[in-house]
Amino acid sequence: MSGPAVLIDDETGVELRLEHVPTPRGRLYTWMARPPEARACVLICSSVFGDFSANYHRERLLGRSLVAQGIGAIRFHYVGEGNSEGDRGGMTFSSLCDDTAAVLDYGRSLGFAEFALLGTRMGALVAASTVASMPATPLALWEPVVDPLRFITEADRARRMSQLAKGGEGPTTSWREELAQKGVLDLVGYEVYPPFIESFKDVDLVGSLGPPPRRVFVVRFRGKAGATDPLAQALIERGFIVELKTADLSEAWWFHSERVPETGDLITTTTAWLTNVLLVAA
Numbered sequence: 001m002s003g004p005a006v007l008i009d010d011e012t013g014v015e016l017r018l019e020h021v022p023t024p025r026g027r028l029y030t031w032m033a034r035p036p037e038a039r040a041c042v043l044i045c046s047s048v049f050g051d052f053s054a055n056y057h058r059e060r061l062l063g064r065s066l067v068a069q070g071i072g073a074i075r076f077h078y079v080g081e082g083n084s085e086g087d088r089g090g091m092t093f094s095s096l097c098d099d100t101a102a103v104l105d106y107g108r109s110l111g112f113a114e115f116a117l118l119g120t121r122m123g124a125l126v127a128a129s130t131v132a133s134m135p136a137t138p139l140a141l142w143e144p145v146v147d148p149l150r151f152i153t154e155a156d157r158a159r160r161m162s163q164l165a166k167g168g169e170g171p172t173t174s175w176r177e178e179l180a181q182k183g184v185l186d187l188v189g190y191e192v193y194p195p196f197i198e199s200f201k202d203v204d205l206v207g208s209l210g211p212p213p214r215r216v217f218v219v220r221f222r223g224k225a226g227a228t229d230p231l232a233q234a235l236i237e238r239g240f241i242v243e244l245k246t247a248d249l250s251e252a253w254w255f256h257s258e259r260v261p262e263t264g265d266l267i268t269t270t271t272a273w274l275t276n277v278l279l280v281a282a
Contacts, residue, residue, distance in 0.1 A: 026085030047121035132210030148200035
């Protein structure tokens with residue numbers, strides 16, 4: 001097995017490391033960047049399927065922005081996704097959380113001692129569950145999915161719209177019926193298997209977070225600034241310290257073009273919040 005690819009920037013001293021982290025289900029692709037002597041790190045938990053690609057460029061930009069502020073960053077691909085090994089058929093909520101835990105251990109082995117997590121879309125549920133055992137660890141969420149089954153329903157609706165736009169009639173059965181008949185869903189080119197859907201049935205983002213105190217940054221990609229957000233309100237009622245931001249980005253999650261996705265002030269505001277909770281509050 002080949003070792004990690006490591007590059008040290010001569011001017012900045014930033015260490016860039018590409019490495020496959022071994023797990024029981026296959027090796028995880030990881031990207032790590034660390035400024036000299038950085039002890040704080042942001043672990044980025046991506047979404048899955050079509051969403052994995054939708055936010056990929058934004059997550060890369062965030063990693064670079066954090067490093068410029070003296071904070072380390074780790075991005076990774078779940079087993080069965082992207083450049084990681086493994087079979088997507090075995091992907092479940094538990095497996096995503098196990099992958100995240102393995103990358104956290106990897107980050108600690110590299111010398112990081114303080115963490116914040118960022119979860120995007122479905123990755124928000126993974127990040128929330130992960131920080132439950134990490135008291136006071138800050139959590140940032142980009143357009144978090146609160147209802148996993150609604151996520152599947154929205155993807156199925158996008159598939160039907162796509163087929164109708166191409167002149168087809170679209171599926172005549174519900175996605176639940178199709179899953180029962182075929183044993184797999186084809187959601188706009190991504191195969192989704194029963195274990196994945198079953199594993200998310202009782203997952204609750206607010207309930208997964210563990211006890212307060214904890215600082216949480218919620219970014220919505222659409223909506224009116226200052227409008228009441230049900231998730232933010234639920235978190236506040238449980239005693240979490242919440243900051244809500246509207247990024248005013250348009251996004252059709254399951255339809256992606258070759259155009260580089262817009263970022264607005266998403267990267268700068270997220271970097272500023274993470275820098276504040278990791279460096280200023282330390």
